[in-house]
Amino acid sequence: MSTIAADPSALVLLSGGLDSTALASLLRPALTVFIDYGQLPHTAESRAAGAVAAHLGLPFERVRLPLRELGGGLMMDDTPLPGSPSPEWWPYRNQFLATAGAAVALRHGLSRVALASVEGDGDRHVDGSQAFYRQLNALMKMQEGGIEVVAPAAQTTTVDLLRQATADRALLGWTVSCHRANEPCGDCPGCWKRELVLAEYLQEG
Template sequence: MAKLVGDAVVLLSGGVDSAALAAFTRPALALFVDYGQIPARAEARASRAIADRLGVPYRAVRLPLNDFGGGLLLDGVPLDDAPSPEWWPYRNQFLGTAGAAIALQHNLTKVLLGSVRGDGDRHMDGSPQFYRALTTLTSLQEGSVQVEAPALELTTVELVRKARLDSAILALTVSCHRAARPCGDCPGCWKRQQVFAELDVFQPTVTSNA
């Protein structure tokens, strides 16, 4: 296995937040996880293109969680306890744990997720409390891997600006929860539209029929 430079794995979904985090931190490895989400193929293409553009080593893995999911990212039907339409139970816990296992394979010590300010208002696994608890759990185990969300105090726009993410990489990102092409009518698309507007970046209006 090739030796990597650095100490961190960034979970790169292909979205704006994780792309900006990868650009800001320049991790040893960018990791994409196909966990059974509808837009997985589009996210995989985007994440690889972003990693290539940033010059960051890339790895993609499959962790099928279809039997455990729900909401817009799977079948469009929110679960009874869902705090938001796209909520997937324990998703960041699964992903953070998977990232920690991959980190150990590469002798890395950190896993970085792209949660930003306000994510914890939509679901608990985007909150500071969640990340404190998860990193306590993983650091107790062999390898003492830390699971962190360095941008929790920043908005997406602030993170993009801090990372100096250029428009070419922004154009590669995907955010839709429902389809390979933007549906224009899901929380991911709405957030992307708002962020691009605040950044004064052109966004194509081509949408799917999802």
């Protein structure tokens, strides 16, 4: 577990889930951005992200990046793509999102985009791994603008991230986790993980 310090020149991509909420709370970035890329739960996620940003007192923007024609997995429909490493895999998603975030960061004169991949994400899809972020960062930094792409929590579990952020129930209450619906389905990896994480985290408090 690494300690995550405030980063006022960063932009944080906020999905309204536990990981990005805790990360935004720790980084206190200049801007938080929600991207509607056509994921099924975009309405709930967008509302949650806006509420989390307001709760944390952080500037917030919404961006539309219509990727539904290119999507797949649980966040698109229930049909996994050939070669899919996990049911929720949306091909090249984090690459698209980081690139869109970098374009917004550039416009605002910010130097870094932070995504909330956490420990274990890289086991489910390569674009959640540290190796992926190292490569993407190198690719982004060599381009005009020199924007960095970072995943400060890539070696931190969600429970440890919540502990560091001392996330309270009022903040957690705004967050959403379901991959496939605006109302929690209770039966997807996002819903399962949320239940396990909150049971472990809240029993400590």
